[in-house]
Amino acid sequence: MTGAGTEPDPAVYCPMNGYIIDPDLPMTPEVTIPPGDTTEKIILVCNSSLDAAFSFFCTTSGVSQKYTTKVFDMAGNQRSTIDTVSNIQVDLTFTPILGTLYPDGLYYFKIIITPTIITNHLLSFAVRSRSGFASNGWPLIEAHFYTPYITTLTSALSTYCKKLKYIKFYSACDSLTSLGSFAGACDSLKECYLPSSMNALITAIAAFAGTSGVNMQLRILQWPTALPECTTMQSMFTYGGLTKMTSTVNPLPTSLPKLTSIQSMFEYNMTIEEIEIVSDMPKLTTASNFALWPRALKSLKFNCNLGSPTAYVEMQWFYGYNYDNLVEVMWPIIAYVKGSSQPTEGKQCYSLKTVTYPSEMHYQSIASQTSLFGQYDSNISLETITSIISGDMDYCQGINFLGVPKLTQFWQPKLKLFSAAAIGSLAYPWKLSSFECDWNAILTDNFYNGGILFNLRYCAFPAAEFDRIFNALPNVTGLVIAGWKQMYIPNNPGSLTCNKTIAVNKGWSVTVGGDSQPTIVSSAPAITAITSNTASSSGNLTLTGNNPCKVGLCWATTITPTINNSKTSEDTIIPMAFSHVMTGLLPNTTYYMRAYAQSVINTVYSLQVTFTTLP
Incomplete structure (x- = not known):
């Protein structure tokens, strides 16, 4: 001491x-x-x-x-x-x-x-x-x-206490009803041990909130095990209200049986890296702006159950921008959600790789479709997600895959679904190549009154995967649906070679065409300059078809070079005038070169040109 x-x-x-x-x-x-x-x-x-x-x-x-x-x-x-x-x-x-x-x-x-x-x-x-x-x-x-x-402890310790480091309660406080602004803006606070029980607490608003531009240093927050009467938690831990979370320190009490609203938690928190919520919230109906601008956040996990059959949650956990470091998101184990609920509504999740869905997801839609991924942001938002893993979603009226161009698989065999859209950009085809849901739910559930549409365009589906899906589709011949019974799958590698007859014979309309395959109709490109280790080529490359391509040059020391050899590349439109430089060449060596145009469907080449580098 x-x-x-x-x-x-x-x-x-x-x-x-x-x-x-x-x-x-x-x-x-x-x-x-x-x-x-x-x-x-x-x-x-x-x-x-x-x-x-x-x-x-x-x-x-x-x-x-x-x-x-x-x-x-x-x-x-x-x-x-x-x-x-x-x-x-x-x-x-x-x-x-x-x-x-x-x-x-x-x-x-x-x-x-x-x-x-x-x-x-x-x-x-x-x-x-x-x-x-x-x-x-x-x-x-x-x-x-x-x-x-x-x-009441409303404003008990607040902005006037910038030097406060330690708070401890030595008794239960079972008459306490409010923690409004408790320990708010106490920028130096490191530890807080709350009462052993707060059985009458109803609201906790703006407690443990930092100050704009100043992050709090709170690292230990000890709650009672349960808040049996609490209905509202709002604007807590903002601006760095907690700087460190561990698996043994839950930011909320374990039991919140009557909580109906949890909003604006961890907003503008620039220091916290991990958040794991283990508190079941069976009465929750509103949850929004859970993490707004959390620049340091790497992991957000809901190791708990949210909602119930009588309380569906409007769940917008992310709303905003700049999740620069977020790597993983785990949704609740069992979730009853509605409306625009989605794991990421914001943009710029540059590092996100894994999204784990609930073992049970009960979805109550109030909109025609729901985007389970956020706004598409110039091929940046969520672009590192490669798989949707774990668990079995239960029901979602519609899925739009927005901003996940590197997603390769979505596999939820128990998911009841009436529409899905995965549409790559014209110049940037996506990686999605495997998709599964409960196809038979079309026949057994009555919520398909708006039609059935699967729009999987500009992705990476091979013919074998489309054939597998066609075989899994139920027979909808004669099924009266106010809309579509349609599979729209153009501009995939397997679009033109899959066996669409399998689905058509079951009453489905299958569109496999779209942008046509390119062919090169120009003459061979010209060599414009040669040195001992470089060569330049230019020309006007004219393509038929309207499928966007990556256009460039490929070369080798053997005849008929392909894009598997050395190449340049440039995203472009058609037709185009191009000028490319080949580098890393060997002196006094004969090379064979062709221009190429690569689409999601195929790759085509120009006539071959031969040149020899200088000694």
Whole structure:
């Protein structure tokens, strides 16, 4: 421990001086309330930094509604006493020399607040600004509460407490109904141990929220196991309200049986890297803006169940931009969701590789379609996702694959689905080559009243995969559907060679055509310049068909070079004038070169040209 005339112990974390060996070790506070001490009290440890000016107020119960404020130095010597009527603000200004000098050069005090009459109770506490002093001038370091009858802690510790590092409650607070703005903007807060139970708590809004441009340092937050009456959590942990999460520290209580709304959590949090939610929320109906602008976030997991058959969740967990580092997303184990619910509604998920869906996903749609992936963002958003894995989705009215050009497989054999769209861009075909859902649900479920349409265009499906899907399709001959019974699959490698008759004989309309295959109709390209290790070629490449291509040159030291040899490439439109440079050539060597045009369907070549590099 530290104190007057002593050196700080470097093996512990001292809230006063910040000496630390292991940042993961719990702090060692300067004071505690010992077990068995049941006197209602609030203990505040302060120092002489900033203005050394303090203002707060309490409310109390009883006929004589007064509370008593006593000031002590850290050795226990009493310095002053003030009796105050309930709800009247206390203003204190300290003379530093009356405190205890610590090695950091500051003087430290203890403020102890109790009901004046022992049978009365402390009902509320809040810090306040002090006229004539800085609004953030409260040099409060620790706050300790034994307040079993307290009813509200709204703004109890807030923006005035920029130096606060440690909060601990030593009792249950089962009359407490609100945590509004509790510990908000306490930028230095590192640890908070909440009451062992808060069975009457209804709302927790803007608690543990940081300040714009300043990230809080909170690393340990201990909740009671359950909040049985809580209905609303909103705007918590914003601006870096938690800087570190581990598998043993859940940011929420484990049990939230009545929670209906959870919004704007972790907004603008620039430091947190991992979030794992393990709290079941069976009554949840609104969940939006869960992580807005979380630039450092790498992993977001919902290892829990959300919603119920009587409470479907409007779930927009992401809404915004800049998920630069996000690698994985795990949806809840069982989810009852509705409306525009989707794992990523935002853009610029540059690093996202894995999305794990629920083992059961019950979907209640209020729109004609739902995009399970966010807005397409110039082939950048979510572009590293390669598979949709794990679990079995239950029902989704429609899926639009937006912004996932590298997705190779979507495999949810229990998913009831009436439409799906995976459409690559004209110059950027996508990688999707395998798709599975519950095809037979078309016959057994009555929600297919808008028609059936599968639009898988500009992807990478081979003929064998289309044939497998055609064989899995149910027979819809004679089935009356107000819309389509259609498979639209042009511009895939297997579009023209798949056996669409399999599906047509079952009553499906299958469109396999689209942009036509290109053919080169121009003459051979010209060689315009040759050196010992480079050669340039230009020309006008004219293509038939309207299928966009990648156009370039390919070359080899053997005849009939292909794109499997050395090549240049350039995305282009047709027709085009081109000029390319071949590099890395060997001196005094004969090369064979052809221009090529590569589409999603095929690759075609120009006439061959021969040239020899200089010695």
